[in-house]
Amino acid sequence: xxxxxxxxxxxxxxxxxxxxxxxxxxxxxxxxxxxxxxxxxxxxxxxxxxxxxxxxxxxxxxxxxxxxxxxxxxxxxxxxxxxxxxxxxxxxxxxxxxxxxxxxxxxxxxxxxxxxxxxxxxxxxxxxxxxxxxxxxxxxxxxxxxxxxxxxxxxxxxxxxxxxxxxxxxxxxxxxxxxxxxxxxxxxxxxxxxxxxxxxxxxxxxxxxxxxxxxxxxxxxxxxxxxxxxxxxxxxxxxxxxxxxxxxxxxxxxxxxxxxxxxxxxxxxxxxxxxxxxxxxxxxxxxxxxxxxxxxxxxxxxxx
Amino acid sequence: xxxxxxxxxxxxxxxxxxxxxxxxxxxxxxxxxxxxxxxxxxxxxxxxxxxxxxxxxxxxxxxxxxxxxxxxxxxxxxxxxxxxxxxxxxxxxxxxxxxxxxxxxxxxxxxxxxxxxxxxxxxxxxxxxxxxxxxxxxxxxxxxxxxxxxxxxxxxxxxxxxxxxxxxxxxxxxxxxxxxxxxxxxxxxxxxxxxxxxxxxxxxxxxxxxxxxxxxxxxxxxxxxxxxxxxxxxxxxxxxxxxxxxxxxxxxxxxxxxxxxxxxxxxxxxxxx
Amino acid sequence: xxxxxxxxxxxxxxxxxxxxxxxxxxxxxxxxxxxxxxxxxxxxxxxxxxxxxxxxxxxxxxxxxxxxxxxxxxxxxxxxxxxxxxxxxxxxxxxxxxxxxxxxxxxxxxxxxxxxxxxxxxxxxxxxxxxxxxxxxxxxxxxxxxxxxxxxxxxxxxxxxxxxxxxxxxxxxxxxxxxxxxxxxxxxxxxxxxxxxxxxxxxxxxxxxxxxxxxxxxxxxxxxxxxxxxxxxxxxxxxxxxxxxxxxxxxxxxxxxxxxxxxxxxxxxxxxxxxxxxxxxxxxxxxxxxxxxxxxxxxxxxxxxxxxxxxxxxxx
Numbered sequence: 001x002x003x004x005x006x007x008x009x010x011x012x013x014x015x016x017x018x019x020x021x022x023x024x025x026x027x028x029x030x031x032x033x034x035x036x037x038x039x040x041x042x043x044x045x046x047x048x049x050x051x052x053x054x055x056x057x058x059x060x061x062x063x064x065x066x067x068x069x070x071x072x073x074x075x076x077x078x079x080x081x082x083x084x085x086x087x088x089x090x091x092x093x094x095x096x097x098x099x100x101x102x103x104x105x106x107x108x109x110x111x112x113x114x115x116x117x118x119x120x121x122x123x124x125x126x127x128x129x130x131x132x133x134x135x136x137x138x139x140x141x142x143x144x145x146x147x148x149x150x151x152x153x154x155x156x157x158x159x160x161x162x163x164x165x166x167x168x169x170x171x172x173x174x175x176x177x178x179x180x181x182x183x184x185x186x187x188x189x190x191x192x193x194x195x196x197x198x199x200x201x202x203x204x205x206x207x208x209x210x211x212x213x214x215x216x217x218x219x220x221x222x223x224x225x226x227x228x229x230x231x232x233x234x235x236x237x238x239x240x241x242x243x244x245x246x247x248x249x250x251x252x253x254x255x256x257x258x259x260x261x262x263x264x265x266x267x268x269x270x271x272x273x274x275x276x277x278x279x280x281x282x283x284x285x286x287x288x289x290x291x292x293x294x295x296x297x298x299x300x301x302x303x304x
Numbered sequence: 305x306x307x308x309x310x311x312x313x314x315x316x317x318x319x320x321x322x323x324x325x326x327x328x329x330x331x332x333x334x335x336x337x338x339x340x341x342x343x344x345x346x347x348x349x350x351x352x353x354x355x356x357x358x359x360x361x362x363x364x365x366x367x368x369x370x371x372x373x374x375x376x377x378x379x380x381x382x383x384x385x386x387x388x389x390x391x392x393x394x395x396x397x398x399x400x401x402x403x404x405x406x407x408x409x410x411x412x413x414x415x416x417x418x419x420x421x422x423x424x425x426x427x428x429x430x431x432x433x434x435x436x437x438x439x440x441x442x443x444x445x446x447x448x449x450x451x452x453x454x455x456x457x458x459x460x461x462x463x464x465x466x467x468x469x470x471x472x473x474x475x476x477x478x479x480x481x482x483x484x485x486x487x488x489x490x491x492x493x494x495x496x497x498x499x500x501x502x503x504x505x506x507x508x509x510x511x512x513x514x515x516x517x518x519x520x521x522x523x524x525x526x527x528x529x530x531x532x533x534x535x536x537x538x539x540x541x542x543x544x545x546x547x548x549x550x551x552x553x554x555x556x557x558x559x560x561x562x563x564x565x566x567x568x569x570x571x572x573x574x575x576x577x
Numbered sequence: 578x579x580x581x582x583x584x585x586x587x588x589x590x591x592x593x594x595x596x597x598x599x600x601x602x603x604x605x606x607x608x609x610x611x612x613x614x615x616x617x618x619x620x621x622x623x624x625x626x627x628x629x630x631x632x633x634x635x636x637x638x639x640x641x642x643x644x645x646x647x648x649x650x651x652x653x654x655x656x657x658x659x660x661x662x663x664x665x666x667x668x669x670x671x672x673x674x675x676x677x678x679x680x681x682x683x684x685x686x687x688x689x690x691x692x693x694x695x696x697x698x699x700x701x702x703x704x705x706x707x708x709x710x711x712x713x714x715x716x717x718x719x720x721x722x723x724x725x726x727x728x729x730x731x732x733x734x735x736x737x738x739x740x741x742x743x744x745x746x747x748x749x750x751x752x753x754x755x756x757x758x759x760x761x762x763x764x765x766x767x768x769x770x771x772x773x774x775x776x777x778x779x780x781x782x783x784x785x786x787x788x789x790x791x792x793x794x795x796x797x798x799x800x801x802x803x804x805x806x807x808x809x810x811x812x813x814x815x816x817x818x819x820x821x822x823x824x825x826x827x828x829x830x831x832x833x834x835x836x837x838x839x840x841x842x843x844x845x846x847x848x849x850x851x852x853x854x855x856x857x858x859x860x861x862x863x864x865x866x867x868x869x870x871x872x873x874x875x876x877x878x879x880x881x882x883x884x885x886x887x888x889x890x891x892x893x
Contacts (some may be wrong), residue, residue, distance in 0.1 A: 044764040045735075159628075188627035189791065189835040196837075215765065217835030240841045259769040261798040262838050264847065268818050273773050274798065277766030463684025468642050469745060474669035475698045483695070487686040 008032035009074060009176050009209040011058065016068035017060065017233075026051060026071065026233045033177070038203060038210040040224035040241070042217060042256075047230040049213045053179045056211070057096050063184040074176060078264045092122040096172035097199075099182035101162035104230055105154040111165045112138070112150025118172040141198055160191035165196060174206050181213045196223060217260060221245065229253045231286055255280035311563025317556025321549075332366035337521045339363060346539040356541035358531060362543055365497040368549050369522040374524040376552060378438055379501040380507040385443030386504075387450055387497045394454025395481050395489070399462060408451065415448040421510055438517055442504050450496045457489040459509030478559035502554035509550065525550050580654060581615040583639070583672075583753060588612045588648035590634050608634040610809035613880075614787075616753065621779065621786040621828045623796045623817075625832070632789045636755050637804070639787065640674050641665070652752075668699065673746035677758035679738035683730035683893030689716070689741055690726030696748045711748075713875065718824070720742045720774060736767035747782070750785050754779075754890035756788040760795060772799060793836050797821050802886070805829045808863065811880065823853040827865045853883045862892040 010033040017026035025049045033039040043049040047050040054060050071078040073094065075110065078086065090096075106114055108184070113195055115137050116130035125133065131150070138146035141164040154162055163183060170178055180199060184192040188195040203210045214220050220227055220241070227244050229237040229252065236249040248254045279288060324331065333352075347353055347363035397408035415423075424441040431437035454458035461467055461484070470480045511517030511525025518524035522532070527544040532542035590609040608632040614774040616622045622633045637643040637649055641657065650657040652671050657663065659873075674684035684692060693715060694708040702713050713723035730738060739759065746754055759775065760768040774886040776799060779786060790796050796803060797817060804814040805828065824830045834849045841847065862878035880888040 046767060103742070106647060189793075189837075190627060190831055192837070193835045216842075217765075217839040221839040222837050222840045236632045245843050256765060259766045260839070261769075261772070261794045262840065263797055263833070263838065264821070265792045265794075266798050266817075269797070271776060273776070273792065274769040276773065426752065465676030465678060465742070466684040466687075468637075468640075469674065469676065469682065469742075471642060472640055472669060472672070473699065473745075473749065474664075474666035475695075475699060476665075479699075483687070484684055488684070559874055 002224065007033065007075065008072075009035050009037075010211065011072040012052070012056065012069070013053065014069040015055065015066065015071060017048070017055055017064060017108050019063045020040065020065075021067060021266075024067065024233065025064070026055075028261045029228075029230070029233075029235045030069075031228050031235060031238060033209045033211060035176070035209055036092070036204065037226070038200070038212055038224045039231055040220035040227040042080045042215065042220045042227055044215060044231035044256075046232070048233040049215075049230045050181055052230070053096070053181050053211060053213045056177075057090060057094065057179060058083075059090075059096070090226040091118055091175075092173045093175050094177040094179065095172050095173070095175040097163070097166045097178065097180040097183045099167045099185050099187070101159065104152060104166060105162060107154055110151050110153055111157070112152075113164070115172055118169055120187050122173045124155065133169075133172070138165070140171070140202070141165070141168040143168070154212075158191075159187050160195060163187060163195050164198065167195070167202070171202055171206070175208060177209045178203060179211045179213070182215065183212075184219065185216070186213070190221075199223070215235065229256070236286075250295075251281035251285040252277075308563075309558045311567065314556055314559025314561070314563050317552055320562045321372055321376060321553045321556060324369050325376045328366075328369040329372055332363075332369045334363040336367045336370040336523045339366070346535060348539075349541055355545040356539060357538065358528070358542040359535050363465065364528075364545050365442040367528055368525070368545050371523045371525040371528055371546060372549065372553075374518055374522070375437065375445045375505045375526075375550070377435065377551070379389050379504045379557075381439045382442035382446070382504045383497050383500040385439070385499025386500055387493060389444070390447035390496070391454045391486075391489070391493055393447070393451055394451040395485055397451075398458025399453040399477065399485065408455070408558075412448045412451050412455075415445070420445040420448075421507060424507060424511060425514065425516060427551065428511060429472060433516050433519050438508060438511065441511075442507055443527075446500055446503065447506075450493060450500070452558060453492045454489055457492060458485055461485050461488055471552055494564055495561050498557040501557045505550055506554055578732045579796040582618045582620075582653060583614075583616040583787075584651040585612060585614040585639065586649050586651070588635065588638060588650070589646045589810070590631070590638055590643060591646045602873060607809055609638070609645075611861060613795045614788070614804055614807070614809055614811070615815075616785055619785055620778075620782055620801045621788060621799055623788040623790055623800035623803045624806055625790055625793060625796050625803060627786075627791055627832075629808075630806040636674070636757055636787065636789045640672060640755055641668055644673075668809060669700070669751070670749050671751060672753040672755060673749065674750040674755040674757060675742050675746050675759050678762055680762075682716070682742050683738055685730055687753050688727055688729055692725070693745060693826060696745070700749060702749070715748060716745045718747075718778070720770075734767075735763050735772065735836075736770060739767075739771050742777070743771075747778070750782075751784075752772075753785050753787065756786055756790075756850060758790055758792075758869050759788065761790065761792055768795070777800070793833060805832065810863075810878075812862070812890045814880065815884070818854075819884055819887035820821065822850050823884065823887065824850060825855065825883060827861055827889075828863075831865070853887065853889075855883060855889075860892040862890045864892070 005053050006033060013030050015025060015154045016024060016028055018024040029052055031039065041052060051060065051064060055066055062067065066079055068199040081243060105111065110133045115134035119125040119130035119133050123301065135146045135150050138149055143149045143161060143164050155164065183199065187195060196219065199210065212223055214218065224241050227239060227241050228235045229250065231252045237253045244253065245257065248257055255296060258275040258280050259277045261274055305552050321471045324375065339362060341361035343361065344357055345359055347357040351355045354363065355368060359365055393408045397405040427441035427444065428437055431440065467480060467484050470484050508517055508524060509529055512524050512526030513530040518527055520527050528546040529543055535542055588609055589611060591607050594604040606791050612635055614622065624635060626632045634643060638645050645658055650658060657668065672693045690712050693712045695701045697711060712726050716723055716725055721737065721740055733741065756775065760771050763771060773796060776785060776851040788799065791827050800817045802815065803817050803820040804811045805820070805826065806812070807828045811831045813820065820829065824833050830849050830852065838847045846881045876892050878890050878892050
C-alpha cells in the first residue's frame with residue numbers, strides 16, 4: 001500500500017493524554033512503526049501503554065482525552081480526522097485485538113457472522129459472499145473445522161479459540177496496522193505460544209505492522225525487533241530488543257529485567273532472594289518531571 | 305458534584321414530606337375532615353385555600369398535609385417489612401444454597417407471578433380495611449425483587465476471597481452474613497427500598513381507590529385522587545396537588561437513596577493514598 | 578519429625594453439571610480425580626498446571642472450602658475431612674489461605690485493623706489494646722505500617738493489598754499457608770517484593786506452603802517440591818530440581834517449553850532439558866497425542882518412581 005517501504009505506517013509524536021487539561025497521564029510519547037514491523041510497548045499497569053494503543057485506534061473513553069501531539073497513520077493525521085472517517089479506518093486499515101476475547105466478542109452472534117460483518121461493512125460484500133470469506137478467515141487462523149466453528153457462539157469456544165477468532169476478525173480486511181493489547185495474558189501458557197506464533201506468521205505474510213502491548217518481557221522478546229519501555233506515562237527507553245536485553249540503558253529497564261525470576265536461574269544450592277525493582281532504580285531515577293528519554297534514535301524516522 | 309446534588313435535593317424533598325407529615329396538625333389551616341364548607345366547594349386556589357377546595361368544600365392543602373402522614377407511614381413501614389423479609393430470605397438463600405435456596409426461589413417466583421396488588425387486595429379482604437392491615441398487606445407482598453437482588457449479590461460475594469477467608473478464619477455463618485455480606489449488599493437493597501417506598505405510596509393510592517385501603521373521610525393521597533377523578537374538569541387542583549405530592553415523595557426518596565448509596569460506598573468516603 | 582505435616586490421599590472432587598433437559602443423563606465434571614500429595618514441615622509444595630486442571634479445587638478442598646467427593650486429607654495423621662473433621666474454628670489454626678485477586682479478597686467495607694483484630698477476638702487470643710498491638714506488629718511484619726490499620730482496602734495498591742492478605746492469613750499463627758496464585762495478579766516489579774516477603778516469612782515463622790501457580794519461573798524459584806497437574810490428575814511430581822532439570826512427562830515438557838523466555842533474543846530459544854530415561858515399554862498417561870474422549874472411562878494409571886523423589890504418571 002505504501003509506496004515507500006521505509007515510510008512508517010504509524011508515527012506517534014509527542015502524544016499527550018490527560019483527564020481534562022490538568023491531569024496528564026501520558027507525557028509526550030513518540031515512536032514509529034515501519035511496515036511489517038512488530039513493535040513492542042512494555043510496561044507495568046498504569047504506565048500508559050494501553051491508552052497509547054487505544055488512542056491510536058481512537059477508542060479512548062471519557063474522561064480520558066488526547067491533549068496534544070500527533071498520530072500519523074500512513075502520513076495522515078488521525079487526531080484531526082472526524083469520527084466518521086476514523087470509524088472507516090478502524091477494522092479496515094487498522095484493527096485491534098484485546099486481552100479478554102470474551103468481552104470483545106458479541107455473545108449473541110455466531111463468530112462466523114461477526115467476522116463476515118467486517119467484510120460487509122468494509123468491503124461491501126453481500127452476506128453470502130462474506131460468509132465464505134469468514135470461513136476462509138477462520139481457516140487462516142488455524143481454527144479446526146472452520147465451517148462448523150463459524151456457526152458457534154463465543155461461549156462455545158475455548159479462550160485460545162476465541163482469541164484466534166479475534167485475530168481473524170482483526171486481520172479480515174488485511175489492515176496495515178494491528179494493535180494487540182495483551183493478546184495472550186488471559187490465556188494458558190501452552191495456548192499462548194500458538195497464538196503468538198499465529199500473530200507473527202500472519203503479520204509477516206501480509207506485511208502487517210503490529211503494535212504489541214504487553215507487560216511480559218518474555219512475550220515481547222520473542223515477538224518484537226524493537227521495544228519501547230514505558231513507565232509512568234513516559235517512554236523511558238527505546239531500543240532494538242537484542243540491545244535492550246544486552247545493555248538496558250534506563251535504570252527502570254534494568255530494574256524490570258532484574259526483578260523477574262527466570263526459568264532455569266535457580267541453583268540447587270539455595271533459594272536466593274529476587275532483586276526488587278527499587279533496589280535497582282530509585283524513585284528519583286524513575287522521575288516524574290525530568291525528560292527521561294535516554295535513547296538517541298526516537299525522532300528519526302528511519303531505522304538502520 | 306452529582307453526589308452532593310442528588311443527596312441534597314433528595315434529602316430536601318424527603319424532609320419536606322416528613323415535615324409536612326409530622327407537622328400537619330400545626331401547619332394545616334383547616335381540619336381535613338370536619339371543615340367541609342359546601343358553599344365553597346370546588347374553589348380554585350386562593351389566599352384562603354392555597355390549593356383550592358374539593359367537591360365537598362374541604363381544604364385540599366390541609367388534606368394533602370394529612371395525607372402525607374398516611375402515605376409516609378405506609379411507605380416507610382411496609383417497605384421496612386419488605387426489605388427485612390427480602391434481605392433475610394435472599395441472603396440466607398444465596399449463602400446456604402441447596403434446598404433452602406430452591407424453596408426461597410420458588411416462593412419468590414410465585415410472588416412475582418401473582419400481581420402484588422391483587423395479592424395485597426386478597427390480604428386486605430381478609431384483614432379488613434384500615435392502616436394496620438394496609439401495612440401488613442403491602443409489607444408482605446413486595447419483597448421479591450429485594451430478595452432476588454440480595455440473593456444474586458450474595459451469590460457473587462460468596463465466592464470472593466474475603467468471604468472465603470472469613471470461613472477459613474473460623475467465623476460462623478451468621479457472623480459472616482452480618483459482617484461480610486450484609487454491608488456489601490446494603491447499597492442495592494437501599495435503592496430497592498427507596499423505589500419500594502414510591503411503589504408503596506402508589507399501591508396505597510390504588511387500594512384506597514378500590515375502597516379497601518384508607519377509608520374516607522380520612523384523607524390519603526390515594527382516596528383524594530379518587531374523589532377528584534369526577535371533578536377533573538371542574539376542579540383539576542383537587543387531583544393535581546395530591547398527584548404532585550406523590551411525585552415529590554417518590555422523586556425525593558429515589559434521589560435520597562441514590563445519594564446514600566454513593567455516600568455508603570467507601571470509594572467515595574476516603575481519598576486514595 | 579515423623580510423617581508428613583499434611584497428606585492428601587486419593588482425593589476426588591466431582592461437580593454435577595446441570596442437565597440440558599429434564600431427563601438427560603446426569604453428568605459430573607471430575608475436577609479432581611485421585612490426587613495424592615504430601616507436604617512436609619517447612620516445605621513449599623507447588624501445584625502447577627493450567628486453568629481447569631483442578632489445582633484450585635484441590636487447594637479449596639484442603640482449606641475445607643470445598644467438600645471432597647471421596648478421599649481424605651490428614652493433618653499430622655488426623656483427618657481434616659469426613660465425620661471426624663475438626664470444627665471450622667479449630668481448622669482455622671491449621672491452615673490459612675492467600676488469595677489470587679488482591680482486589681476481591683478484602684472486604685471493601687471493613688478497615689484493615691478491624692478485619693485483623695476480629696480474628697483474634699473470635700479465637701479469644703487477644704482483645705482491646707492487646708489486639709491492636711498484635712495487629713500493628715503483624716502489619717509491620719508484612720512490610721506495612723501500624724497506621725494502615727485504620728484504612729479501607731481501596732486505599733491500597735495491589736501489592737499492598739496482597740501484603741494485607743498475607744497478614745490476615747498469618748493472624749491466627751497457622752501451620753500451613755495455601756497460596757493461590759499469590760503474585761499472578763501483580764506487576765512484575767511488585768511480584769519480586771511479595772515473593773521475597775513470602776520466602777522470608779516462611780523461614781522466620783517456620784511455615785509450610787502449598788502454592789498454586791501457573792507461573793513456572795516463580796514456581797521454580799520458590800518451591801521445594803512440585804506437582805504438575807493435568808485434567809484433575811498429578812502427572813509428574815518430585816523435587817523441584819528433578820522436575821525442572823529432568824522434565825519427563827510430555828505435558829510437563831510442553832509446559833516448560835511454552836514459557837516465553839526473555840533471553841531468547843540473546844541466546845536463542847532455550848531447549849527443554851532432557852527427560853529422564855524410561856524403559857521403552859513405558860506409556861505416559863494421559864497420552865497427549867490423542868485428544869481425550871470424555872465418554873470413555875480412563876485406563877488405569879499410576880505414578881511411577883523414575884528417580885529419587887521424582888514420579889511420573891504412566892498407563893498400566
